[in-house]
Amino acid sequence: MPVSVRIPTVFRKFTNNESVVEVEPGTIAAIVDQLDGRYPGLKSQLLADGGELHRFVNVYVNDEDARYLDKLDTQVSEGDTVSLLPSVAGGSPS
Amino acid sequence: MRYASILDAIGNTPLVEVPRLSPSEDVQLWVKLEGQNPTGSAKDRIALALVEAGEASGEMTPDKTLLEPTSGNTGIALAMVCATKGYRFTAVMPDNASAERVQMLRAFGADIIFSPGEKGSNGAVAMAQEIVAEEPGYYMPFQYGNQANADAHYKGTAREIVEDLADGNLRAFVAGLGTGGTLMGCGRRLREHDPSIKIVAAEPKLGETVYGLRSLEDGYVPPLFDPDAIDGKVFVGARESILWTRRLLEREGIFAGISAGAVIWVAQRVAERVAREGGGDVVCLLADGGWKYLSTEAWTQDIDTAEAQVEETLWW
Numbered sequence: 001m002p003v004s005v006r007i008p009t010v011f012r013k014f015t016n017n018e019s020v021v022e023v024e025p026g027t028i029a030a031i032v033d034q035l036d037g038r039y040p041g042l043k044s045q046l047l048a049d050g051g052e053l054h055r056f057v058n059v060y061v062n063d064e065d066a067r068y069l070d071k072l073d074t075q076v077s078e079g080d081t082v083s084l085l086p087s088v089a090g091g092s093p094s
Numbered sequence: 095m096r097y098a099s100i101l102d103a104i105g106n107t108p109l110v111e112v113p114r115l116s117p118s119e120d121v122q123l124w125v126k127l128e129g130q131n132p133t134g135s136a137k138d139r140i141a142l143a144l145v146e147a148g149e150a151s152g153e154m155t156p157d158k159t160l161l162e163p164t165s166g167n168t169g170i171a172l173a174m175v176c177a178t179k180g181y182r183f184t185a186v187m188p189d190n191a192s193a194e195r196v197q198m199l200r201a202f203g204a205d206i207i208f209s210p211g212e213k214g215s216n217g218a219v220a221m222a223q224e225i226v227a228e229e230p231g232y233y234m235p236f237q238y239g240n241q242a243n244a245d246a247h248y249k250g251t252a253r254e255i256v257e258d259l260a261d262g263n264l265r266a267f268v269a270g271l272g273t274g275g276t277l278m279g280c281g282r283r284l285r286e287h288d289p290s291i292k293i294v295a296a297e298p299k300l301g302e303t304v305y306g307l308r309s310l311e312d313g314y315v316p317p318l319f320d321p322d323a324i325d326g327k328v329f330v331g332a333r334e335s336i337l338w339t340r341r342l343l344e345r346e347g348i349f350a351g352i353s354a355g356a357v358i359w360v361a362q363r364v365a366e367r368v369a370r371e372g373g374g375d376v377v378c379l380l381a382d383g384g385w386k387y388l389s390t391e392a393w394t395q396d397i398d399t400a401e402a403q404v405e406e407t408l409w410w
Binding site for chain 2: 060063064065067068083
């Protein structure tokens, strides 16, 4: 069984408007690479220059924030769901 | 129990065991019923702390009107505190807040300025900041960035939990993420008591229509909230929240607000982990009672209708 990745509206321009994409199990880093292979440019949206998860992108594995799991090394297994969620850049509403 | 004023009746809420909701006999699951505060939510604690901090600093004076962005509970609590102290109060609130919240604010004598519902709580925050910047005569305590918010939970909520579980073995604390005040204040106190206690946040998963609630995903990180000060964060949708809010009522007779279901749902996962590590106590903070959500029909409709109605309302 593959892993389902939920793509938020702002990233769907990379995925031909697909809202759910299926990938092979692996670490989040490996899944990001799979996504970027299929949808070039997506990786640069998800990762910061230093290669870690972008501060304004939250990645959830089965609804748990991966920041509190093993970050990019978090293992994603068959049947799991990965959700990507962007934060709008900037820390102030005004 | 006798109190000299309603303000003295804030806090010291019951900590109630809910064994029928614990996934393991090795885990004692407890709920702290913040709905038992005078206006029915944990926000009574911070409202009193915010007003008193403003008085102590000299920023809040009788000639000023207190103004605060709120999706409801904080506004109602501030309205109560201001009524007892003789201050005028204006709430800036999204226009899709539940009908009960609007009625309660008006009943307490508050003025309401509505912000566009589709901009969520962030829209209310932005509008309140504009008003205070342009018009004199207001004092805005700003719960999202005021340390008195977290301190109220440090001095009150968490102290009560530690005292009530003095003979226990607290392993984890679960609360909803809004301003971050509850998680920061309780987390700090509980970790001082025992650094191995896990602090876990339940975070609202929003419908497409209401996207602006006070979660980090809006691009607004409340200044109070430090992501490194918690041990986990779990995303919960309206459906799971409603289902577990109903279970809380059906199995344990506790009528709590919809975010309580989200917290209990997250606590199931947390409790399973605690059970694997030898068991102990897990405390869930239930921020409010169910009364203010009756108009969403969360308990009376079939789950699909209830989910749709809750998603159109500010339920966090």
